[in-house]
Amino acid sequence: MKKILFFCAALLLSAAFVAAQTEPAHIGRVKGTSGMVSIQRAGALKPAFPNMKVYLNDTLLTGSDGAVGILLEDNTLLSMGPMSRLALDKFDFSPAQNKYALQLRMEQGTFVYLSGLLGKLAPHAVSLDTPSGTISMLKDTNFMARFGGDE
Amino acid sequence: MKRIHGLFVGLSLMAAAGGCAGKDNLIVLTPDDSGRVGALKVSNDGGETVLDREGQALHLGDRRTSPGAPAPISDEERAFFAAALAAQPLAPVSYFLCFEFDSNNLTAESRQRLDDILRAARERGSQDFLVIGHTDRAGDADYNAALSLQRAEAVRELLAEKGVAAEVIQISSHGEGNPLIPTADEVAEARNRRVEVVVR
Numbered sequence: 112m113k114k115i116l117f118f119c120a121a122l123l124l125s126a127a128f129v130a131a132q133t134e135p136a137h138i139g140r141v142k143g144t145s146g147m148v149s150i151q152r153a154g155a156l157k158p159a160f161p162n163m164k165v166y167l168n169d170t171l172l173t174g175s176d177g178a179v180g181i182l183l184e185d186n187t188l189l190s191m192g193p194m195s196r197l198a199l200d201k202f203d204f205s206p207a208q209n210k211y212a213l214q215l216r217m218e219q220g221t222f223v224y225l226s227g228l229l230g231k232l233a234p235h236a237v238s239l240d241t242p243s244g245t246i247s248m249l250k251d252t253n254f255m256a257r258f259g260g261d262e
Numbered sequence: 263m264k265r266i267h268g269l270f271v272g273l274s275l276m277a278a279a280g281g282c283a284g285k286d287n288l289i290v291l292t293p294d295d296s297g298r299v300g301a302l303k304v305s306n307d308g309g310e311t312v313l314d315r316e317g318q319a320l321h322l323g324d325r326r327t328s329p330g331a332p333a334p335i336s337d338e339e340r341a342f343f344a345a346a347l348a349a350q351p352l353a354p355v356s357y358f359l360c361f362e363f364d365s366n367n368l369t370a371e372s373r374q375r376l377d378d379i380l381r382a383a384r385e386r387g388s389q390d391f392l393v394i395g396h397t398d399r400a401g402d403a404d405y406n407a408a409l410s411l412q413r414a415e416a417v418r419e420l421l422a423e424k425g426v427a428a429e430v431i432q433i434s435s436h437g438e439g440n441p442l443i444p445t446a447d448e449v450a451e452a453r454n455r456r457v458e459v460v461v462r
Contacts, residue, residue, distance in 0.1 A: 244310075
Protein backbone atom coordinates (compact mmCIF):
# COMPACT_ATOMS: atom_id res chain seq x y z
CA MET A 112 0.00 0.00 0.00
CA LYS A 113 2.75 2.37 0.97
CA LYS A 114 4.52 1.60 -2.25
CA ILE A 115 1.42 2.40 -4.30
CA LEU A 116 0.95 5.69 -2.45
CA PHE A 117 4.55 6.59 -3.06
CA PHE A 118 4.18 5.71 -6.71
CA CYS A 119 1.04 7.87 -7.02
CA ALA A 120 2.75 10.79 -5.32
CA ALA A 121 5.77 10.45 -7.60
CA LEU A 122 3.51 10.30 -10.63
CA LEU A 123 1.63 13.42 -9.54
CA LEU A 124 4.86 15.29 -8.86
CA SER A 125 6.37 14.34 -12.17
CA ALA A 126 3.14 15.29 -13.98
CA ALA A 127 3.26 18.69 -12.28
CA PHE A 128 6.92 19.01 -13.18
CA VAL A 129 6.33 18.10 -16.82
CA ALA A 130 3.40 20.54 -17.01
CA ALA A 131 5.56 23.29 -15.54
CA GLN A 132 8.40 22.47 -17.91
CA THR A 133 6.58 22.05 -21.17
CA GLU A 134 3.98 24.75 -20.69
CA PRO A 135 5.33 27.99 -19.29
CA ALA A 136 2.43 30.44 -19.20
CA HIS A 137 2.29 32.81 -22.14
CA ILE A 138 2.44 36.50 -21.25
CA GLY A 139 0.56 37.83 -24.29
CA ARG A 140 -0.37 37.34 -27.92
CA VAL A 141 0.48 38.76 -31.28
CA LYS A 142 -2.71 40.48 -32.47
CA GLY A 143 -1.81 41.78 -35.90
CA THR A 144 1.16 41.79 -38.24
CA SER A 145 2.04 43.36 -41.56
CA GLY A 146 5.18 42.77 -43.60
CA MET A 147 8.03 40.82 -42.07
CA VAL A 148 7.68 40.16 -38.32
CA SER A 149 9.67 37.57 -36.35
CA ILE A 150 10.02 36.30 -32.84
CA GLN A 151 13.40 35.32 -31.49
CA ARG A 152 12.95 32.57 -28.91
CA ALA A 153 15.69 30.48 -27.30
CA GLY A 154 18.11 31.42 -30.09
CA ALA A 155 15.76 30.52 -32.97
CA LEU A 156 13.98 33.01 -35.20
CA LYS A 157 10.41 32.20 -36.23
CA PRO A 158 7.84 34.15 -38.23
CA ALA A 159 5.12 35.81 -36.12
CA PHE A 160 1.45 35.55 -37.03
CA PRO A 161 -1.81 36.77 -35.46
CA ASN A 162 -2.93 35.00 -32.26
CA MET A 163 0.52 33.48 -31.71
CA LYS A 164 1.39 33.37 -28.01
CA VAL A 165 4.39 35.30 -26.73
CA TYR A 166 6.52 34.24 -23.78
CA LEU A 167 8.96 35.75 -21.34
CA ASN A 168 12.40 36.40 -22.89
CA ASP A 169 11.01 36.55 -26.43
CA THR A 170 12.34 39.31 -28.68
CA LEU A 171 10.02 40.72 -31.36
CA LEU A 172 11.59 42.04 -34.55
CA THR A 173 10.17 43.79 -37.59
CA GLY A 174 11.75 44.11 -41.04
CA SER A 175 11.94 47.26 -43.18
CA ASP A 176 8.25 46.83 -44.17
CA GLY A 177 7.10 45.26 -40.90
CA ALA A 178 4.70 46.31 -38.14
CA VAL A 179 3.19 44.33 -35.27
CA GLY A 180 0.72 44.79 -32.43
CA ILE A 181 0.75 42.68 -29.26
CA LEU A 182 -1.59 42.39 -26.29
CA LEU A 183 -0.08 41.39 -22.94
CA GLU A 184 -2.11 39.42 -20.39
CA ASP A 185 -2.70 42.51 -18.22
CA ASN A 186 -4.13 44.38 -21.29
CA THR A 187 -1.00 46.41 -22.00
CA LEU A 188 -1.08 47.15 -25.76
CA LEU A 189 2.22 47.48 -27.59
CA SER A 190 2.80 48.11 -31.23
CA MET A 191 5.88 48.80 -33.28
CA GLY A 192 6.72 50.01 -36.76
CA PRO A 193 9.48 48.97 -39.21
CA MET A 194 13.03 48.00 -38.20
CA SER A 195 12.14 47.65 -34.54
CA ARG A 196 13.34 45.32 -31.77
CA LEU A 197 11.61 44.74 -28.44
CA ALA A 198 12.69 42.26 -25.74
CA LEU A 199 10.22 41.02 -23.11
CA ASP A 200 12.47 40.79 -20.05
CA LYS A 201 10.09 40.58 -17.11
CA PHE A 202 6.34 40.13 -16.67
CA ASP A 203 4.45 39.30 -13.50
CA PHE A 204 0.76 40.09 -13.20
CA SER A 205 -0.50 38.32 -10.06
CA PRO A 206 -3.01 40.62 -8.32
CA ALA A 207 -4.02 37.82 -5.90
CA GLN A 208 -0.43 37.71 -4.59
CA ASN A 209 0.01 41.46 -5.03
CA LYS A 210 2.94 40.80 -7.39
CA TYR A 211 3.50 43.11 -10.32
CA ALA A 212 6.43 43.61 -12.71
CA LEU A 213 6.86 44.68 -16.30
CA GLN A 214 10.27 45.21 -17.83
CA LEU A 215 10.74 45.69 -21.56
CA ARG A 216 13.79 46.55 -23.63
CA MET A 217 13.09 48.87 -26.56
CA GLU A 218 16.31 48.33 -28.48
CA GLN A 219 15.53 50.11 -31.71
CA GLY A 220 12.64 51.41 -33.80
CA THR A 221 9.26 53.06 -33.21
CA PHE A 222 6.90 52.05 -30.40
CA VAL A 223 3.40 52.86 -29.19
CA TYR A 224 2.73 51.87 -25.58
CA LEU A 225 -0.81 51.87 -24.13
CA SER A 226 -0.76 51.10 -20.44
CA GLY A 227 -2.75 48.11 -19.12
CA LEU A 228 -3.69 46.95 -15.62
CA LEU A 229 -0.04 46.77 -14.54
CA GLY A 230 0.33 50.46 -15.36
CA LYS A 231 -2.91 51.28 -13.52
CA LEU A 232 -2.39 49.13 -10.42
CA ALA A 233 1.39 49.36 -10.09
CA PRO A 234 2.98 52.04 -12.30
CA HIS A 235 6.19 51.89 -10.26
CA ALA A 236 6.61 48.24 -11.23
CA VAL A 237 6.91 49.24 -14.91
CA SER A 238 10.33 50.02 -16.33
CA LEU A 239 11.57 50.19 -19.90
CA ASP A 240 15.18 50.03 -20.95
CA THR A 241 16.07 52.12 -24.03
CA PRO A 242 19.25 53.23 -25.86
CA SER A 243 18.72 56.67 -24.24
CA GLY A 244 18.31 55.47 -20.66
CA THR A 245 15.63 53.95 -18.45
CA ILE A 246 11.98 55.01 -18.57
CA SER A 247 10.18 54.67 -15.22
CA MET A 248 6.45 55.27 -14.86
CA LEU A 249 5.36 57.81 -12.26
CA LYS A 250 1.68 57.08 -12.96
CA ASP A 251 -0.57 55.34 -15.46
CA THR A 252 0.98 56.59 -18.73
CA ASN A 253 0.69 56.08 -22.48
CA PHE A 254 3.52 57.12 -24.75
CA MET A 255 5.22 56.76 -28.13
CA ALA A 256 8.99 56.49 -28.56
CA ARG A 257 11.56 56.22 -31.32
CA PHE A 258 15.12 55.00 -30.93
CA GLY A 259 17.88 54.79 -33.50
CA GLY A 260 19.55 51.99 -31.57
CA ASP A 261 23.06 51.79 -30.09
CA GLU A 262 25.64 52.91 -32.65
CA MET B 263 50.25 52.52 -22.55
CA LYS B 264 48.99 55.61 -20.75
CA ARG B 265 49.04 57.56 -23.99
CA ILE B 266 47.00 54.92 -25.80
CA HIS B 267 44.47 54.98 -22.98
CA GLY B 268 44.29 58.79 -23.26
CA LEU B 269 43.65 58.46 -27.00
CA PHE B 270 40.73 56.10 -26.37
CA VAL B 271 39.18 58.48 -23.85
CA GLY B 272 39.51 61.29 -26.40
CA LEU B 273 37.82 59.20 -29.08
CA SER B 274 34.95 58.14 -26.86
CA LEU B 275 34.39 61.77 -25.79
CA MET B 276 34.13 62.74 -29.44
CA ALA B 277 31.64 59.94 -30.00
CA ALA B 278 29.59 61.20 -27.06
CA ALA B 279 29.63 64.75 -28.44
CA GLY B 280 28.49 63.39 -31.81
CA GLY B 281 25.58 61.53 -30.19
CA CYS B 282 24.60 64.72 -28.41
CA ALA B 283 24.35 66.68 -31.63
CA GLY B 284 22.16 63.90 -33.14
CA LYS B 285 19.41 63.60 -30.50
CA ASP B 286 17.36 61.48 -32.87
CA ASN B 287 15.65 59.55 -30.10
CA LEU B 288 12.27 60.74 -29.02
CA ILE B 289 9.65 60.10 -26.32
CA VAL B 290 6.22 61.75 -26.32
CA LEU B 291 3.19 61.18 -24.06
CA THR B 292 -0.21 60.34 -25.53
CA PRO B 293 -3.58 60.87 -23.81
CA ASP B 294 -5.77 58.06 -22.44
CA ASP B 295 -9.47 57.63 -23.30
CA SER B 296 -10.46 60.47 -20.98
CA GLY B 297 -7.91 62.82 -22.57
CA ARG B 298 -5.43 62.83 -19.66
CA VAL B 299 -1.70 62.20 -19.98
CA GLY B 300 0.37 60.41 -17.34
CA ALA B 301 3.96 61.03 -16.26
CA LEU B 302 7.24 59.23 -16.75
CA LYS B 303 10.87 59.77 -15.87
CA VAL B 304 13.87 59.14 -18.10
CA SER B 305 17.15 58.56 -16.28
CA ASN B 306 20.61 57.86 -17.62
CA ASP B 307 24.28 58.57 -16.87
CA GLY B 308 23.73 62.24 -17.78
CA GLY B 309 20.84 62.90 -15.39
CA GLU B 310 17.07 62.57 -15.33
CA THR B 311 14.00 64.41 -16.60
CA VAL B 312 10.27 64.09 -15.91
CA LEU B 313 7.88 64.25 -18.86
CA ASP B 314 4.29 65.00 -17.79
CA ARG B 315 2.69 67.26 -20.39
CA GLU B 316 0.88 66.60 -23.62
CA GLY B 317 2.53 67.81 -26.84
CA GLN B 318 5.94 67.91 -25.15
CA ALA B 319 8.65 65.46 -26.11
CA LEU B 320 12.06 64.51 -24.85
CA HIS B 321 14.66 64.66 -27.62
CA LEU B 322 17.32 62.24 -26.48
CA GLY B 323 20.83 61.19 -27.36
CA ASP B 324 22.59 58.13 -25.97
CA ARG B 325 22.81 56.96 -22.35
CA ARG B 326 25.63 59.41 -21.52
CA THR B 327 23.76 62.46 -22.84
CA SER B 328 21.59 64.34 -20.34
CA PRO B 329 17.88 63.90 -21.19
CA GLY B 330 17.51 67.70 -21.17
CA ALA B 331 14.23 69.59 -20.91
CA PRO B 332 10.96 68.70 -22.69
CA ALA B 333 10.31 70.60 -25.93
CA PRO B 334 7.40 70.71 -28.40
CA ILE B 335 7.14 67.90 -30.95
CA SER B 336 6.86 68.74 -34.67
CA ASP B 337 4.42 67.21 -37.16
CA GLU B 338 7.37 65.64 -39.01
CA GLU B 339 8.37 63.90 -35.79
CA ARG B 340 4.81 62.70 -35.15
CA ALA B 341 4.79 61.17 -38.64
CA PHE B 342 7.53 58.71 -37.54
CA PHE B 343 4.85 56.84 -35.58
CA ALA B 344 2.30 56.31 -38.38
CA ALA B 345 3.16 52.63 -38.99
CA ALA B 346 3.28 51.74 -35.28
CA LEU B 347 -0.04 53.54 -34.68
CA ALA B 348 -1.66 51.69 -37.58
CA ALA B 349 -0.51 48.37 -36.04
CA GLN B 350 -2.03 49.17 -32.64
CA PRO B 351 -4.44 46.37 -31.63
CA LEU B 352 -7.96 47.13 -30.42
CA ALA B 353 -8.26 46.97 -26.63
CA PRO B 354 -10.10 43.96 -25.14
CA VAL B 355 -13.80 44.58 -24.54
CA SER B 356 -16.18 43.19 -21.87
CA TYR B 357 -19.86 42.34 -22.15
CA PHE B 358 -22.28 41.50 -19.34
CA LEU B 359 -25.01 38.97 -20.11
CA CYS B 360 -27.86 38.75 -17.59
CA PHE B 361 -29.85 35.71 -16.47
CA GLU B 362 -33.32 34.99 -15.21
CA PHE B 363 -33.66 34.39 -11.46
CA ASP B 364 -32.22 31.04 -10.25
CA SER B 365 -31.66 29.92 -13.82
CA ASN B 366 -29.09 29.50 -16.53
CA ASN B 367 -31.44 31.04 -19.13
CA LEU B 368 -30.29 34.33 -20.57
CA THR B 369 -32.74 37.23 -20.46
CA ALA B 370 -34.21 38.03 -23.87
CA GLU B 371 -32.30 41.31 -23.95
CA SER B 372 -28.96 39.63 -23.25
CA ARG B 373 -29.60 37.03 -25.92
CA GLN B 374 -29.56 39.94 -28.40
CA ARG B 375 -26.07 40.90 -27.25
CA LEU B 376 -24.43 37.69 -28.46
CA ASP B 377 -24.15 39.18 -31.94
CA ASP B 378 -22.30 42.21 -30.52
CA ILE B 379 -19.83 39.81 -28.94
CA LEU B 380 -19.27 38.01 -32.22
CA ARG B 381 -18.80 41.32 -34.04
CA ALA B 382 -16.19 42.42 -31.48
CA ALA B 383 -14.39 39.10 -31.97
CA ARG B 384 -14.37 39.53 -35.75
CA GLU B 385 -13.02 43.10 -35.47
CA ARG B 386 -10.20 41.84 -33.27
CA GLY B 387 -9.52 38.60 -35.13
CA SER B 388 -9.87 37.23 -31.60
CA GLN B 389 -9.26 33.64 -30.62
CA ASP B 390 -9.24 34.42 -26.93
CA PHE B 391 -12.51 34.61 -24.94
CA LEU B 392 -12.86 34.70 -21.15
CA VAL B 393 -16.29 33.70 -19.85
CA ILE B 394 -16.82 34.36 -16.12
CA GLY B 395 -20.01 33.29 -14.33
CA HIS B 396 -21.59 35.10 -11.34
CA THR B 397 -24.75 34.96 -9.23
CA ASP B 398 -26.52 37.30 -6.84
CA ARG B 399 -26.51 36.55 -3.09
CA ALA B 400 -29.96 34.95 -2.88
CA GLY B 401 -29.53 31.33 -1.82
CA ASP B 402 -26.70 29.33 -0.41
CA ALA B 403 -23.07 30.10 -1.43
CA ASP B 404 -22.28 26.53 -2.55
CA TYR B 405 -25.44 26.39 -4.63
CA ASN B 406 -24.49 29.74 -6.20
CA ALA B 407 -20.96 28.51 -6.95
CA ALA B 408 -22.48 25.67 -8.98
CA LEU B 409 -25.06 27.97 -10.63
CA SER B 410 -22.39 30.49 -11.68
CA LEU B 411 -20.43 27.69 -13.35
CA GLN B 412 -23.60 26.45 -15.13
CA ARG B 413 -24.19 29.98 -16.40
CA ALA B 414 -20.65 30.21 -17.76
CA GLU B 415 -21.06 26.81 -19.42
CA ALA B 416 -24.39 27.91 -20.93
CA VAL B 417 -22.70 30.94 -22.51
CA ARG B 418 -19.89 28.78 -23.82
CA GLU B 419 -22.53 26.55 -25.45
CA LEU B 420 -24.26 29.55 -27.04
CA LEU B 421 -20.96 30.90 -28.39
CA ALA B 422 -20.05 27.44 -29.70
CA GLU B 423 -23.45 27.25 -31.48
CA LYS B 424 -22.52 30.50 -33.19
CA GLY B 425 -19.27 28.99 -34.42
CA VAL B 426 -16.70 29.95 -31.76
CA ALA B 427 -14.29 27.04 -31.20
CA ALA B 428 -14.57 25.64 -27.67
CA GLU B 429 -10.78 25.60 -27.16
CA VAL B 430 -10.51 29.39 -27.47
CA ILE B 431 -13.03 29.93 -24.63
CA GLN B 432 -11.67 29.88 -21.08
CA ILE B 433 -14.41 29.62 -18.49
CA SER B 434 -14.32 30.41 -14.78
CA SER B 435 -16.89 31.11 -12.10
CA HIS B 436 -16.94 33.34 -9.06
CA GLY B 437 -20.20 32.23 -7.41
CA GLU B 438 -21.77 35.03 -5.37
CA GLY B 439 -18.35 36.34 -4.27
CA ASN B 440 -17.75 39.00 -6.91
CA PRO B 441 -20.95 41.06 -7.26
CA LEU B 442 -21.22 44.00 -9.65
CA ILE B 443 -23.58 45.70 -7.18
CA PRO B 444 -22.64 44.96 -3.55
CA THR B 445 -25.64 43.78 -1.50
CA ALA B 446 -26.36 42.12 1.84
CA ASP B 447 -26.57 38.32 1.82
CA GLU B 448 -29.81 36.77 0.51
CA VAL B 449 -30.65 39.81 -1.62
CA ALA B 450 -31.82 39.02 -5.19
CA GLU B 451 -30.19 41.58 -7.50
CA ALA B 452 -30.75 41.14 -11.24
CA ARG B 453 -27.55 42.95 -12.24
CA ASN B 454 -25.45 40.45 -10.30
CA ARG B 455 -26.96 37.44 -12.11
CA ARG B 456 -24.53 37.73 -14.96
CA VAL B 457 -21.79 36.25 -17.08
CA GLU B 458 -18.96 38.51 -18.15
CA VAL B 459 -17.56 37.78 -21.59
CA VAL B 460 -14.17 39.35 -22.32
CA VAL B 461 -13.14 39.40 -25.98
CA ARG B 462 -9.38 39.79 -26.15
